[in-house]
Amino acid sequence: MFLEYSYLIPVFPLIGFVVITFIGKKLSEGGGYLAVILSGMSLILSLGVIYEILKLEKPFEMIIYEWLPGIEFGILIDKVSAVMLFVISFIGFLIMVYSLGYMHKDESKPRYYAEMSLFISSMLVIAIANNLLLLFIGWELVGLCSYLLIGFWYRKPSASSAAKKAIVVTRFADIFFALGLVLTYNTFGTLNILEIFEKLNVVYSYNPGIISLIALLLFIGAIGKSSQFPLHVWLPDAMEGPTTVSALIHAATMVKAGIFLVARMYPLYLLSGDVMYIIALFGAITAFIAASMGLVMTDIKRIIAYSTMSHLGLMMLALGVGSIAAGLYHLLNHSFAKALLFLSAGAVLHATHEQLDIRKHGGLRKVMPITGTVALIGAWALSGLPPLSGYWSKDEIIILSSVSPELLGLAFGVTLLSAAYLFRWYYIIFTGKPGETYNIAHEAPKVMTIPLIILAIGACISWLVIYFGFKDSVSEWVNEYVEYETMVSNLEEVVEKNHVKISLIAGVLAFISFLITTLIYVKKRIKPETFREKLKPLHVLFVNKYYFDHIYNYLAENVIYRTISFLIDKLEKLYDGFIDLLGKIVYIIGRISRKIQTGNVQDYITAIILGIILLIIITMLGGV
């Protein structure tokens, strides 16, 4: 009974967006309560829908309207979308509640709630779209909301600059998504996701190359949205937005859209092996470089942003090596833990006048006991130490990466680094000597701590879904379109063989890393400076973010703007002058030739005679 009404899931927040945009100022809390109620309604409906879809064998599809002839927009819900649907609506609702406290004092609340509602609505569209084009529309709309919300405090130059960066980078990637989309239409004659899958084998039999090309183009789109190497530069800057925005958009949901896209189109990817390897490799590289940068940052939010990037890389790695189940499992676990970390950071910022530098904090656990505890749970869950949820999925991804040595090496590197940067973050802020902000800090109001506690519980137990058939239900459907099980049987063999060994090594690495961090920041046995001195070149490289920003800024500013644009502007001025010159020449010729018109009959007769002679000569020459 819920499934028939599933189209209402994104409609509720959309209503919120429209109403709050126009009359938000007149509503209590700037439309905040309305936004919470509406996202709550879509959460209830989503839960009902998920409950029903888990019992169904087949995916549920429903057409709503025809956008263009042959392109029908509607709803497609299966177990993959159920995972996404749950993450979006559940975390979305919690963050909306949290916002009531966090945004209480902001004067532009109506704009915040309107944009957040639009975001949740568009994100839900991505999760349940039956058509690649509808998915793309949602995809671009969440990009828009991300742009607007990163620039929410647009009067800050850094915020408006970060917003521009985000939209330019992600839209650059989206160009390729769009190309993949139209190529899909040309190849398959449809954009309906299930119809594409049904035609996959036929197309593959006569043109396997086009499938790889489409897969690659869509993946470039995913790189941009999920902030993967080499288009990852926008995500750390995106932290300029309110922390709730970072938690919802840039940790729990929107950045997962890229992962979701690959998972959604998984049968397509399985048929293009080279692209799968690229996905795995780029994922592993992202995971590693992000972790290394996270290790040296001092911004409370950017550290977690790099952590997000690193975990997104791990998810891509899982998908790339052939395990949709591991990818989505980590997606689910990570969403809780990462939203939790961001919201704890938000609670800290809320209590300390937005002090972003972790070195100014210290010992906050004493004044903010609840926040401190949940932050520890979040850090623990993601660090790769058992037994909280992040550990189980991460461990599995590391085992999977053993299919090839370079992936395994990068994955071990990530394990070593992630416990370090997460506990460094936690120790500096919450333990040790009281910092500058100690005296003003206070525990967050209940409206904020309750969502935190719920998320913390989620981060502790979400891994248990594995005992409810999670893995089979998100991966079995693939078999219907391609021979998935035979394709990954090789993978299973490798995993079987190395399982215990790699799991052990990873666990030991994480533990060593945790131990060293504890020695440095709690026991103060080792000074962090010694590391910095000894590994100076690496430290410089990490702090400068591998010089990606430098290179891109140079390209944008010096090459495109100052050189190409400038030269063309000069060229245009020259050309315009040249055209005016042509006009002047015509004018001058006119003035000169005017003098020929003497009005003297003899002159005209002379001219006529000369003309006749000329004509005779011409005809004679031509005649001979």
Place this chain on the structure above:
Amino acid sequence: MDKISFVISLLLIGSFITYLSKNKAKYVATIFTLLSAVVVLSILQEIKHGRYIYINQHLSSGIYYSFAVDGLSYPMLVLVPIIFLVSIFLSYRKEFDSRYYALLLLLQLGLIGVYSANDFIFFYIFWEFVLIPAFFLILYYGLENRRYAALKFFIYTHVGSLLMLLGFIMLYMKSGSFLFDDIKIAINEVPVNVAKVIFILTFLGFAFKLPIFPFHTWLPHAYIQSPTQLTLILSALVSKMGAYGLLRFSVEMFSSILIEYSKIIAILGIITIFYAGFLALAQDDIKSLLSYSSFSHTGLIVVALAFLTKFSISGAIFQMFSHALVAALLFSCLFLLEENLKTRYISRMSGVAYVLPIVGWSFVFAGLAGMGLPSLSSFVAEYLILVGVISKSFLFALLIGLSIGLTTGYISWFLQRAIFNPVKKEFMNIRETINIYEILSLAILSLLIIVFGMYPKPLFEIILEYVEVMLR
């Protein structure tokens, strides 16, 4: 009397009455524009079944008094009164005399004629007729450098028109008729080389109007020096005459010859897009930024029509329609911005969204529409064009894609510097002035952009019907 003749006489009479009604002129002009909007909208039911010929009367020696409407002309025809309504609403706050409104109605008359004529002589008369009120509007109501701009605009587009006329007279010699249907048949009868010459002549005529690189240098002057209410008409409707001409003649009639030149035309289109896009990036004056952006977007139409596929042509027509709305919205926002802040230079403004919330956020919306955000009408056009182009050439599709990236770049950079960022001190005391008519204008345009983006099917079907018949 048929509907087109009725609208034309309505506007002619309207312009006289407007001129005579002195200080009530703006209301009279509004009423006549609304009336013509009603009539033009009512055409919709007739063209549901393809091309609809309103009148077809032989005058003399192959000249027909003939008007017809089909899926190519209807989208533009229906926009004419809407865009003029916006332009007139935006003129309310200025104390324009009755001559101004009378000229606007004449301009509207000319455009209706161009978009519905079914005989070349009438097409040409209206085509040239558009120049006259536009010329005087720039000359009387333009900015400081208006004489130069008006003259340049006049000479430039007139040269183009003459080339076009020459081409059609060559065809007339063969067919003995100026009726479009007769011309179409005659083209197949002339020798290929002659047909090529005619094609090039007419193509140049439209290329000057659109404009296509390198025939464009009149554009920035005319757009910048015009009063903004006119700039929006120039960009939304007058430059689209060139696109309309290309589609009506170069594509519909000369399709066999167009195929031979399609590479060159597509390359010219791509150069137009990027050349203008990079120019837009370099501008500090928002009006010239928007002018170049509009110029860049018309390049997309050229690339699309060069590929001559069902989707790319439909996309080109959709882009004409959608870009008219988007350009009108962008220039409307610019007008209100300039009225409030008394400057239109990016370097002299910042934090506009805070000082002028309605104008600022409308500008953001218009900018997003300009970038081709999905769910807005401009995306539909880009999507159709990409589907059409990619079936012929991946490279060109990629180039179009990259041009969308460039557009995103210059628009978001402009928004960052002007609309966002800290508020300028001198602006702190400014209070936004915007009247109900201006809000209505912004609302009409935004609503149309959203509606046709969310539900493009009805419009697309009208266009597709024309395209399928044409390509057969």
